[in-house]
Each structure stands twice: as C-alpha cells, then as structure tokens.
Amino acid sequence: MTPSPRVDVDSRRIIEAEEQHVAHNYHPLPVVIAEGEGVWVTDAEGKRYLDLLSAYSALNFGHGHPALLAAARAQLDRLTLTSRAYHNDRLGPFAAALAELCGKDLVLPMNTGAEAVETGIKVARAWGYRVKGIPEGQATIIVADGNFHGRTTTIVGFSDDPQAREGFGPFTPGFVHVPFGDAAAIEAAITPHTAAVLIEPIQGEAGVVIPPDGYLRAVREITARENVLFIADEIQSGLGRVGTTFACDREGVVPDVYLLGKALGGGILPLSAVVADADVLGVIRPGEHGSTFGGNPLASAVGTKVVELLASGDLQKRAAALGEHLEARLAELVGHGVTAVRVAGLWAGVDIDRAVGTGRQVAEQLLARGVLVKDTHGQTIRIAPPLVVRATELDWAIEQLKVVLAD
Incomplete structure (x- = not known):
C-alpha cells in the first residue's frame, strides 16, 4: 500500500476536535488512522502500523478485503x-x-x-x-x-x-x-x-x-x-x-x-x-x-x-496453524515481563507483569513501535490480528513486544 500524500496534517488537532465534540465513552490510543489494507493501517501523517486488534475481531478478513x-x-x-x-x-x-x-x-x-x-x-x-x-x-x-x-x-x-x-x-x-x-x-x-x-x-x-x-x-x-x-x-x-x-x-x-x-x-x-x-x-x-x-x-x-x-475452511486452517506459531512465540515471554498467556487460534490474552507496567502502558509503547494492540482489565493486552496475517509479521510484532518488555 502506498500512503496517500498528506499536506499540513496535524493529528493533535484531529484528536482535540474529537475530544471536544465526541462523547467520552472511549479512551482511544493516541493515533489517528486514515487508511488500511490487509493487516496494515496508516495514520494521518503517513506512519504505518501492524493491526493486532482487528477492531475487536470485526476485521477478521483484514482491511479492505x-x-x-x-x-x-x-x-x-x-x-x-x-x-x-x-x-x-x-x-x-x-x-x-x-x-x-x-x-x-x-x-x-x-x-x-x-x-x-x-x-x-x-x-x-x-x-x-x-x-x-x-x-x-x-x-x-x-x-x-x-x-x-x-x-x-x-x-x-x-x-x-x-x-x-x-x-x-x-x-x-x-x-x-x-x-x-x-x-x-x-x-x-x-x-x-x-x-x-x-x-x-x-x-x-x-x-x-x-x-x-x-x-x-x-x-x-x-x-x-x-x-x-x-x-x-x-x-x-x-x-x-x-x-x-x-x-x-x-x-x-x-x-x-x-x-x-x-x-x-x-x-x-x-x-x-x-x-x-x-x-x-x-x-x-x-x-x-x-x-x-x-x-x-x-x-x-x-x-x-x-x-x-x-x-472452504481455508481461513480457519490458517488461523489454527498461525495460532500455534503465535502461542509458541508468546510462551517465550513468560517470566520475562509476562506472567501468563492464553491463546486460541489467532486470539491471545497476554498478562503483563506489574513490575513492567500496565497493559495500557505497554499498548502505548507498542504503538510508538508501530504495533496496535489494546489493553483490558488493567494488566492484559489482547492480540487478534486479521486472519490474513503472515508468520513473519507476527514474529516482527513479538520482537517489538520483547523490546518494550525489556525497556
């Protein structure tokens, strides 16, 4: 995907306008998404992110299938x-x-x-x-x-x-x-x-x-x-x-x-x-x-x-196989900033050690490294990429998580 050219984009002003005119029933991460394709999204200023939330599983087939x-x-x-x-x-x-x-x-x-x-x-x-x-x-x-x-x-x-x-x-x-x-x-x-x-x-x-x-x-x-x-x-x-x-x-x-x-x-x-x-x-x-x-x-x-x-069942088989890969990679983090992981297919809950920070803090740090996840119940982040994600993309995301946990 080639991001569209942007002129005089100010994400801060966009966020301020939303906070001023939209009821505060959500506490979104500070990113303004403007485009999406497959498992990747691009913000209003042209930075790309790997989407590991999939709009709470509404985007199982990716952006713009x-x-x-x-x-x-x-x-x-x-x-x-x-x-x-x-x-x-x-x-x-x-x-x-x-x-x-x-x-x-x-x-x-x-x-x-x-x-x-x-x-x-x-x-x-x-x-x-x-x-x-x-x-x-x-x-x-x-x-x-x-x-x-x-x-x-x-x-x-x-x-x-x-x-x-x-x-x-x-x-x-x-x-x-x-x-x-x-x-x-x-x-x-x-x-x-x-x-x-x-x-x-x-x-x-x-x-x-x-x-x-x-x-x-x-x-x-x-x-x-x-x-x-x-x-x-x-x-x-x-x-x-x-x-x-x-x-x-x-x-x-x-x-x-x-x-x-x-x-x-x-x-x-x-x-x-x-x-x-x-x-x-x-x-x-x-x-x-x-x-x-x-x-x-x-x-x-x-x-x-x-x-x-x-x-056809092909996407289900893909999610099962990649889920095994994801579970193996996440298991490596237990005891290294993570206290527990739970994985079912391409759906994972990752409990963050309190010594590292809260789930929200980890989500914000991953955002800075180009990975989108969302926290829940204080110490947990959820991972739910589109089912069209590649193993190499999951590996890259895990490496970003490792860096965040180490920092």
Missing part, C-alpha cells in the same frame, strides 16, 4: 435499504448461506452484537413461555461471571464489571450468575424456570479466558438433558478467529442458538444475527421484534460473501 469491497460496491449501485416492510433480493440468499454454515434452520438478522444478544434474550424468554411452559414473567437465564455481551442496559445489568454497571440501574431481573468454566455450577443453578444458559465459549473482553477442556461438552449435555437452551455468544470468538468456524467447534459442540456479529459484516458495516432451528427461533411472531436496518440488502450482500470466504 477485495472480495468484500467488490460485493459492497456492486450492491451500492443497486439497492441499499428497503426495511423489512418489503422483501429484498439479498436477504434470503444470505440467510440460507449463514444457516447452512451454522447447521441451523433460521436466521434473524440485526446490526450490532449487542442487538443480537438482546434478541437472543427475547427469543429465550419467548421459548421458555411458549414451548417449555414457564409461568409468564418468571423465566431466568444463567450467565457467567466475567461475561461481556455488550453495553445495553439489560446486558450491563448482568455484568459484574463495575465500570459497566455503576450509575445505570435499575436493571432487568431474571439473570443468575455462576462461575465461568464451572459446568457443575450451571447444573446446580438450573430450576424449572430456567429458559437458557448464555455464555461466551471463550471470554474475549475478560482477556481471552479459555474454559477447561470438556466444559462446553458438559454444558451441552446438561442443557439438553434439562430442557434448557444453550446460547453461545460467538460474536468475537466465531467466524474463524480461533482456528475453527466457531469456538464451540473446538469441542465438537453445537449450541441451540448462535449469536453472531462483528466479522459477519466484513469490517465494512454492522451486521449481526441470531441463528437457531425453527423450533426455537420460530417462537418469534410478526411485530414482536425487528430492525429497520436489520437484514438490509447491502449488509446481506457483504454477509453472503463473508460466508463464502469461510465455507
């Missing part, structure tokens, strides 16, 4: 929005392709990941009342400690992150917390009023926390036996990130409901979905749920191409 851009450009010239008041010629093919990828019957399209989670909650409650026979208003959903499913008021109500919760109550009742990774705790928490278990197969925002082997299989067995829905939030972990199409595939598990988002829109526009069989998702009736933009033809065209890119 040619096939995805071509699908978007072709659709832009035809039709972008109809609302769901009418049919459009892109939604049906997209839903059919995504349902096949998931091995399910139906797709309910939305826009953001949080919308998919909210939709999944409504579906679970409706199923609980209309199919399982739970008394109206008494359905509960089991969730895991350390979860991150979004930032709507309902969702933060069952978060245990004080930063997400404090000052936003009162919260929606009906959620029961259990420790993440503890299937026995889920089994003990189930009552006749339990409609669903909602978990991330791997907790991303918590720092890429991977549950013990057999956890997902146990959750699947327990929920099936107890007539409870297993809802897997694969918004960050799904669509190739961990070396399989879905993180549940790592244990050969198929949940009742997939919640998908982020990479589903190809890094071009928001697209999310709830995917389940007809006996679950069929409980939703016309007028009970919807979205003006959900399932729009532009998003559907891009989403169809995303499914095509995943259908």
